Structures are given as C-alpha cells and as structure tokens.
Amino acid sequence: MDEVDIAKEVVKNHIGAADISKSEDSIDDADSSFEKVVMTNELLEKYNQIKDYMSEDEFLDEMNKLKKENSDVSFMNEETFADQIVGRYVESENEILTEREEYSSDNIGLLEDGDKDKSFTGVVKTISNPRSFKTRKGNSGKVCNVDVEDKTGKIRVVLWTENIKHLKNISEGDIVHVGGVDIKDGYSGLEASMRPRSVFEKAVDANPSDYPTYTEEITPIKDVQANTTVNVIARITRIPPVRTYNKNGKDGKVASLELQDASGTISYTLWNNNVDLIQSLELNDGDTVKILQAQVRERNDEKSLSHWDGRIIKGDFDVPEFEHEVSKIGDLDDGDSDISIIGVVTKLQDIRKFIRKSDKSEGQLRNFNITDDTGSIRVTLWGESADIEIKKGDIVKLIGGTVVYDEYTEEGHSINTNFSTQISVNPKNLSEDDELIFNNIKEKLQPMQIEQVVLGDEENIDVDVMGRIMSVGDIRTFERPSDGSQGKVRSASFSDGTEVIQLSLWDDKTNVDLDVGNAYLLENARVRFSMDSISLNIGSSSRVISLSEDQAKFLPSFETLEKMIYEYREISDLDEYDENIYVVGRIFEVFDVRELERDDGSKYLLRNIEIADNSQAIRVSLWGENAKREFDEGEAIKIQNPRIDLYNDQLTLNIAESTAIVKPSDEELMNLPS
Numbered sequence: 001m002d003e004v005d006i007a008k009e010v011v012k013n014h015i016g017a018a019d020i021s022k023s024e025d026s027i028d029d030a031d032s033s034f035e036k037v038v039m040t041n042e043l044l045e046k047y048n049q050i051k052d053y054m055s056e057d058e059f060l061d062e063m064n065k066l067k068k069e070n071s072d073v074s075f076m077n078e079e080t081f082a083d084q085i086v087g088r089y090v091e092s093e094n095e096i097l098t099e100r101e102e103y104s105s106d107n108i109g110l111l112e113d114g115d116k117d118k119s120f121t122g123v124v125k126t127i128s129n130p131r132s133f134k135t136r137k138g139n140s141g142k143v144c145n146v147d148v149e150d151k152t153g154k155i156r157v158v159l160w161t162e163n164i165k166h167l168k169n170i171s172e173g174d175i176v177h178v179g180g181v182d183i184k185d186g187y188s189g190l191e192a193s194m195r196p197r198s199v200f201e202k203a204v205d206a207n208p209s210d211y212p213t214y215t216e217e218i219t220p221i222k223d224v225q226a227n228t229t230v231n232v233i234a235r236i237t238r239i240p241p242v243r244t245y246n247k248n249g250k251d252g253k254v255a256s257l258e259l260q261d262a263s264g265t266i267s268y269t270l271w272n273n274n275v276d277l278i279q280s281l282e283l284n285d286g287d288t289v290k291i292l293q294a295q296v297r298e299r300n301d302e303k304s305l306s307h308w309d310g311r312i313i314k315g316d317f318d319v320p321e322f323e324h325e326v327s328k329i330g331d332l333d334d335g336d337s338d339i340s341i342i343g344v345v346t347k348l349q350d351i352r353k354f355i356r357k358s359d360k361s362e363g364q365l366r367n368f369n370i371t372d373d374t375g376s377i378r379v380t381l382w383g384e385s386a387d388i389e390i391k392k393g394d395i396v397k398l399i400g401g402t403v404v405y406d407e408y409t410e411e412g413h414s415i416n417t418n419f420s421t422q423i424s425v426n427p428k429n430l431s432e433d434d435e436l437i438f439n440n441i442k443e444k445l446q447p448m449q450i451e452q453v454v455l456g457d458e459e460n461i462d463v464d465v466m467g468r469i470m471s472v473g474d475i476r477t478f479e480r481p482s483d484g485s486q487g488k489v490r491s492a493s494f495s496d497g498t499e500v501i502q503l504s505l506w507d508d509k510t511n512v513d514l515d516v517g518n519a520y521l522l523e524n525a526r527v528r529f530s531m532d533s534i535s536l537n538i539g540s541s542s543r544v545i546s547l548s549e550d551q552a553k554f555l556p557s558f559e560t561l562e563k564m565i566y567e568y569r570e571i572s573d574l575d576e577y578d579e580n581i582y583v584v585g586r587i588f589e590v591f592d593v594r595e596l597e598r599d600d601g602s603k604y605l606l607r608n609i610e611i612a613d614n615s616q617a618i619r620v621s622l623w624g625e626n627a628k629r630e631f632d633e634g635e636a637i638k639i640q641n642p643r644i645d646l647y648n649d650q651l652t653l654n655i656a657e658s659t660a661i662v663k664p665s666d667e668e669l670m671n672l673p674s
Helices: 003-012 024-030 041-047 056-069 078-093 272-280 383-387 432-443 450-455 507-511 558-565 624-628
Strands: 118-127 131-134 140-150 153-160 175-186 189-202 229-238 243-247 250-260 265-271 288-299 302-306 311-315 339-348 352-355 362-371 376-382 395-405 413-416 422-425 462-479 486-495 500-506 519-529 534-538 543-546 581-590 594-597 603-612 617-623 636-640 643-647 650-655 660-662
Touching: 041 056, 041 078, 056 078, 078 189, 118 153, 118 189, 118 288, 131 272, 153 175, 229 265, 243 383, 250 272, 265 272, 339 376, 339 432, 339 519, 362 383, 362 395, 376 383, 376 395, 450 462, 450 500, 450 534, 462 558, 462 624, 462 660, 486 507, 486 558, 500 507, 500 519, 581 617, 603 624, 617 624
Parallel strands: 153 189, 265 302, 376 413, 500 534, 617 650
Antiparallel strands: 118 140, 118 175, 131 140, 140 153, 175 189, 229 250, 229 288, 243 250, 250 265, 288 302, 288 311, 339 362, 339 395, 352 362, 362 376, 395 413, 395 422, 462 486, 462 519, 486 500, 519 534, 519 543, 581 603, 581 636, 594 603, 603 617, 636 660, 643 650
C-alpha cells in the first residue's frame, strides 16, 4: 500500500482506527529483509550540513534506526528521516524554505497529482479535530485535515503528528502559506501531504482581497435544511452511552448527542473514531459548543446533524441555560417518562446474560439501586450500557429513564433505560446540598463486621461483609420440587476475625473461584436464619469480589484467623466430639478411589488415606469430589475442622463440607516426622 492509498483510507475512515501501514506481506518480511540505508548524493548533501556534529557512520546508524522505527509508515522516506536528523542540529541556521525558488507559490488550481515540494497560499475554510491512530507496530500518531482555498481551487492539507503544532494559532478564515508538500490524489480530491519540515504558517503579508471571503454563518437549529452543511452554536443537553454495531463484517461505534439552542433541539451524531472526541474534548452535558461544517440529514421527517470533516469547538458561547428537572426518587410514580434523577449507588448486581426469545441472540442487563434523601429505586441497564463501569458508592446522574411497575422490588417500581438514556458516573459541579446528602449516604455503605450480622435480629436483609475464606466445600446438585429443575449449591466458611459465618452459594455463584485463605468482599449477601445458626445466601443478586492483600490489609492474616478459630490438636489427643480443631500430619499411605452404592441406588466416591504426626496415626476419609484429589505419600497436609467419627473403636477424620485441606506452614512442618 503506497502513501496515496494510505491517505485514501485515512480520510475514508476518519483516521482513528485505520492502521497506517504497508501490506501485511511487507510487514512480515520487514524484520528478515530490512534494507539498510545507502548514502546517495541527495543524502550526502543533507549530511554535509551536519558533518561537524557526527560522522557518516553515525549519520547512517541514525537513519537506519528511524527507518526501522517507521517501517510501517509509508508516507515517510529516507529524505524525511535525513531532514529529521539535520533539523536536530541546524534548524536555526537553515534558510527559510519559502525563499527558495522551488518553494515559490503555485495556484491551487494548477496543482496536480504527483507534484513534489509544492507551495501555495490560501484561506482556511475548514479545520478538523485532530484524530488519533495506531500503526500495526503499536506506534501512536495524530492526523488533522485542513481545507485551504484560493481563487483558482481548493485542496485538503493533511497534517501529521509533527505538523499539528502549527495549528495552535490558526483558525478558519486565516490566510496561510503552505510549503514543502507533496500533492496526491486523495479520497475527496487532491491532497497536500505534509512532511516533518513542511511549512504551515499565517501569510501575514497577504492581501485578503486576493483570496475568497470566509464567512461563518451560524444557523439556528430550527432553520437547518436537509442535505446542507451548517454551523451551529448550541448547548449539549444529553450524551447517551456509546453504541457499537457491525456492518458488512466491520465493527463500528456511534454516539448521538442532543443539542439545544434558543430555537430548538436536534441530535448530533458522531461515528467511529470521531466518537473519541467526546473524551478528548472532555464534553459534558451543559457544555456549550460551536460546531462547524455539520452535515444535515433527514429521516422520517426528522432532521439530524452528523459530524464529518468539520470541527467541534468547546467554549463559553451565548446559549440559553438549560437544566434537566431532576426528580426526587421518592416522588416518582409508575408511567413517569423521560425523568432525570441523581443519587448514590447503594446496591449493585453483576451483569446477567440472557437469550432473546425472538431471534435467539444473546443480550445482557445489569441492575443497581440509586438512593437519594427521599428513597431508593432500582435501575436496569440494557445491552452495552450494562458495561459502564459503576461501583457501589458512585454518584450516578441518569437523564432519560422511564418508571415502570416492578413487583420484584420493595418500592413496587423501577427505572428502565434505553439507548438514548445518559448515565453520568460521578458528575462534576454538584451543589453543596447534594454533596452533603450523598456523603451521608456513602458513610452508611461500609461493610458490616460478621459479628454484627451474627448478633443481628433481622432476617432476609442484604448485607456487605469482608473476610477470608476459611474452607470451601464441593458443588452439590439438587432437584427443585417446584418445577423439577436442577440447582446447585456450595458451602463455605468465612471470617473477618470477629466471627465465623457459613456461606451458601447458589447456582451460577457456585462457579466463582474461592481460594482458602484469600480475601473477598461479599455484596448483597442475604441473611438467613436456621434453627441454631445464621448464614449468608450468595445468590444471583449477590456479588463476590476478590480483594488484593493491599485491599485486605485491615483483615487478620489467614494464619491469625486460623489460630483464632481452630484449636490445634495432636492426633493422640483427638476426641469423638471435638469441633473447630485442626491437625497436621504426613501422608504415609494413599488408597485407591472406590465407587460405592447407597441404599437408594445412587453412587458415590470414597478414598481413604493414612496420616501421622509425632503422636499417632489416623485414617482420613474423603468423600465425593474430594475423593478425586491426588495425594502423594510423604506429603504434609493440614486438615481444618474435620468431622471426627468413632467406628469399630477407631477414630476417623471425615472430610465434610466445612473441612479444608491446606498446606502447613514451615513452622508446623518442623513438628512432623520425616
């Protein structure tokens, strides 16, 4: 792919996502067949300008380095690299390019495809926002298009990363001189591609009467006409989430902002990498913007604007103030539409996948609760909006939701969102009253101590707790009597040092990776009372969040918790009714796994092993999935909270649901026989 093809692709795809590169074959061959730079007469002429600063070999080494680094950027050549090196040393001593004969100004209308080192002067008609791109090798760059016109014609000037600095003091309507550029046939006509040392500057001595007049007519939104290009000044009233799509096998993205001026409202659509302008320009609802060269489209009798080659200028423009009426959550009723609320995320569920009945495609949703000083309400995000990064304690502003009846919530209704709903996380410029309200709500979101849960008297409430997994059982399946469907459950014990509590993980949550000793934050765990204990149910609305040791630094270590919860016993001191103990032993015999049959015909697995410490030996029975675990003779293990049974006058350690088998510490190993 040559530089002409690259320019076409860059413009065609609005730059951003396009890879500025040669063909894949040439890239694959680049490393194996790199052609080193040879000193030509042209390069020697450039080298002679800096021969007092480096040797020829050093010059060629620098040339080869630049050539390798930019091997996939075909608009740069050996002369370009030489110019870069020379410019490091004698830039201030170089003659002014525009004074050289070969850089004398040409009429734009006389320029042709293939012209080299051309120069022209004209008035700036349009300036695009700079766009970012990456080459196949991961190098980042920027590109910007500027349309320049004189009385003989119009041309697009393509400025690359090193040229964009020249636009700092350039605006539409300025007369500029462009020098040292190559002319190519681009996507929308002739283009002037700048090189690193090309000239782009204001033509301060130019006579404005010699050039076309630039007028920047601002069109009221209500007066825009289909199939025209307009300039508007407006206030952003809504920025919905970015959406993705696939067309003809290619992925794209789109965002439609809502704009308003004194005359009306209109949507303004950004496509593909122009969507990144929302972030790079730090656009927020309430900002005022001037939009130049927006294209007007009409569909179903409704007009809209699209961003193409124009520019978005964020500023302080004279546009009427606009504020969404923010409702208090406690005042919402079923059927309220296009409502706006703001509050603190007090409950957050994981993303849930589902299959649509209509076309069997996969969808996703996410529920979370927003709370203000009047109440709380569930919000449902659909599709890609569910991927928005939100965590408990965030402040969320929602613009454009609908209140619907919801029998599954305490409030009896919830908020449904759609593709045009704006979700702003931790918005700026909150009022002092709102900050005070939200801070008070946040203070109540800290995890509870497990001791507080155990001592509590409320059942079926959701709590957050932080602690370490002390033991974890196997996944068990069961049949629901209501509909005959199969469910799954898994047990674990959990402690933060204040108390130990049993966890019951249900269905999909049984697949969550739980490692003994690791720290987790459990959100929305449901308190459950049984006859003699309190446990926590971890179901579909619960979240299991793995914590780093830095995040868990306020928790006791696993070893400390173990000593707080379990009492060490030598094997000879064990008794049939002992509870909350642990033993440490070395395996001296491992038996084969056996498949046994219960009275009801169901089958189960059993494996026995024999362990010993310095006091005595004992049999350990592993059941079900635990029987599949592999052990080696001579291996040291620690067994926490086994069930101790007496059979034929012999004690046996049974590995139950609440039992954990872990690796002993170095100190514990010292007390074992070899």
